[in-house]
Amino acid sequence: MNQSGPAVEVTKDRNGILQVVLRNPRGASARVSLYGGQVLSWRTDRGEELLFASTKAIFKPPYAVRGGIPICFPQFGQRGSLEQHGFARNRIWIIDDNPPPLHPNDPSDKAYTDLLLKPSEDDLKIWPNSFEFRLRVSLTADGNLSLMSRIRNINYKPFSFSIAYLTYFSISDISEVRVEGLETLDYLDNLCQRERFTEQGDALTFESEVDRIYLGSRDTIAIFDHERKRTFLIQKQGLPDVGVWNPWEKKSKTMVDFGDEEYKEMLCVNGAAVEKPITLKPGEEWTGRLELSVVPSS
Structure with missing residues (x-):
């Protein structure tokens, strides 16, 4: 069931940028833009949107789209001459004509698409x-x-x-x-010049701006949304760190592509490899995986 099967459809957005829509037999769906290789939508079989996208998001180059799952590569954060969070999230990817084969353990009944990004001449300069x-x-x-x-x-x-993977989850109220899953971990606090602290609470709750990178986390993190009675499970491989971000009220008002009150209905929790960058020798390959699921909870 590759790119041409009934569960995979290639369309264009209003700016003419290609998008791939994946659907499973029960009616759940995901929409992926070739701009940034970015998942913009992930819906349940009841049509409920699970990812947040700002009503003020800008959907055309050179801006990154505020919402969904932007991919931050080759850096996360702001360092050196590279733009913040790297350039992968605002480049046009292509559909991969020569993808790697499915893993033997992969279920064959899933809808999927393969995308590819290679650096341009301009990328190689920076x-x-x-x-x-x-x-x-x-x-x-x-x-x-996944x-x-x-x-x-x-x-x-x-x-x-x-x-x-800067994942914007849609939530009832911040x-x-x-x-859960971050207790006792060390974290770097971006609001305090990346100073290192240790998480003291048994669960992370929110009452002000948060911008942290938790280090060496376990492979499963859970976001409990009490009002909607559902839990997001984030399972990851090759991604030891977890970014957690909510801009809160004051910061929201300074962002042109984000509504003043939208901080209440989103939370970013990111599978990441940040503290210890990944080094590849010539010919070497790194693999990382993120799987998101949602389950009912009390």
């Missing part, structure tokens, strides 16, 4: 490293969303990168959610 970034976005029969990345060094020298 980050002089040749790479192939292959991304497979899958929607399983259960409605789970993103699997393969990044290969096709350079003559080693290079290092950091990466994050004051009604809690995140």
